Each structure stands twice: as structure tokens, then as C-alpha cells.
Amino acid sequence: MLPGWEGSAADGRVLRDAIDWRGDNPSPRCKEEHFNMRHSRARNVIERAFGLLKGRWGILRSPSWYSVKVHNRVISACYLIHNFIHREMEVDPLDSDMEEQVEYQYENIDVVESSEEWSSWRNKLAQRMWNERTNN
Template sequence: MVSNADKPRYRTRKGNYYLCDNGYANTEGFLGPYKGVCYHLKEWGPMASRPQNAMELFNLHHSKARIVIERAFGIMKMRWGILRSSTFYPVKTQIRLIMSCFILNNFIWSEMPDDPIERKLDSVTENDQTELEIDAAFIDDIESSPQWNAERDALAQTMWLNYMNNT
């Protein structure tokens, strides 16, 4: 069991959080999906039924958002080799390298509407994408926070009410 003193602290702006997979506990600054509830987009294929409750709807939206984030990082890693492996630069230098890569990437996107890196990523099969998912069960030692579970529940209920009002 990891004590509170041993937990890593990740700072987010108030009201923001990191979307994470089931390998992470739903704790301060980390918003994970509901465990044991339909999650992956392939489970929500064209013939799948619509979400039946707030937890399923939350997981559907969580999965869609995570795929966008993972795709962005995939493009960055394909384009910039320095982002593909661990680095031993000081943290300040690492931050500058990452920011530089994103700035250059944004410039490339503004000048080249048809990006060959994106086309290459589009050609990756669904099986290859599922291999990228990490099963970090060892992180489950950090227990979920009741406060963050309540935050997720409130968000899920808001999404569900909006969904029900618009269907």
C-alpha cells in the first residue's frame, strides 16, 4: 500500500484533471473511467446499443477523449524522435524540448494541411492501437478518493441528464 506521503503530486489548474486509464486510481487530479463498465470504443461499435446509464455514457465520452489525446501524443512521437524514449536532461530542459516540439508541430500543421504523419497514423490497424494501451495494475495500490469519485459521479450525472434531454 502506498501512503499519502509517497503519492506523486501532479499539479493541475483548479477544475482541470488528467484523463487516465483503469490502471490509475480516481484520485486528486486524475479522472479515470468506471471499472467494470463498457469502455473501449470497439465495444460501442455501430451495432452496439446506446448507453443505458450515466456510468456507460461517462465511459463512452471518456474513451473518445482519451483516443484524441493518445492520437496527439502518437503524432508527436512519430514526428519527433526525442520524445520516443526516456531522457536524462534536466526537467527544465525536458519541458523546453516538449514545448519546442509542440510549437514546431503547430507550425507544420498551419503550413501543411495534408500531414503525412497523420496519414501514416490513420493506417495503423485497430489491433496495433489496442497494443498501445497500458495495463498498469501495479498502480491500483493507491486507493480511489471518495471526493474524486463524487466528482466523477456528478459529472456523469450531468452528462446523463443532458443526454436524456437531447434524445
């Protein structure tokens, strides 16, 4: 549906307007907007995945005293078992419960220190992503 056109408007003109319409998600106009859009989408997927895992595995709900190496293994084990459950069970009884209970918990970050190395890496990545988008 695309209201607002006069009855005398050519169908092709209305169709072009409908095809170009992006709603609340307009296309990015530069490499920075494109990078931010992709970064935001990736973060949403990651936050949702961790939210679901935290709903299932209590060990992931609180800070860990384990080393980073052990903590990475715990997270990997949780994902492997989660994927095994989904592959082997037609219906996971915890899915519906977790969907209702998942709340995204963001850690409070008090200080963010930038570095020239990080800024340079991010800018190069943004340029590569923009080039790929405009070349396709």
C-alpha cells in the first residue's frame, strides 16, 4: 500500500516510489553509516544469543573468577550443548520459557579509551565494507 498519490499519477512513477521506500531503515549514505548499521545488527544477534544462553546456563549470569581461557571453554561448552539440544529435540521445553524471560543485561562501561590503532582498523574495515556494498 502506498497512499498519497493522485489518481492521475502514472503507475510506473508510483511503483518506483514504492520500490525506493525504505521506511524507518533508509539505506546508509556513507561508509560510517553502513559500518554502524552492520555493527548494530551484529551486536543485536550477539546480545540475543548470549541472552538465550544466560537463560539456560546459570554459570553465565554472574562474573566469573575463572581464567579467560577456561571461561572461553565454558562458553563454548554451553553453545555446543545448546546446539546439541536443538538438533536432537523436536521441541525444547525451555525455549518458550526463555523467550519470555530473556532480558538483555548490559554492563556499565565507565571508561572507553580510544587508540589510534583501533580507530585506524575500524576506518579501514568501514571503507572495505562500503566498497563491497557499492561494487555489488
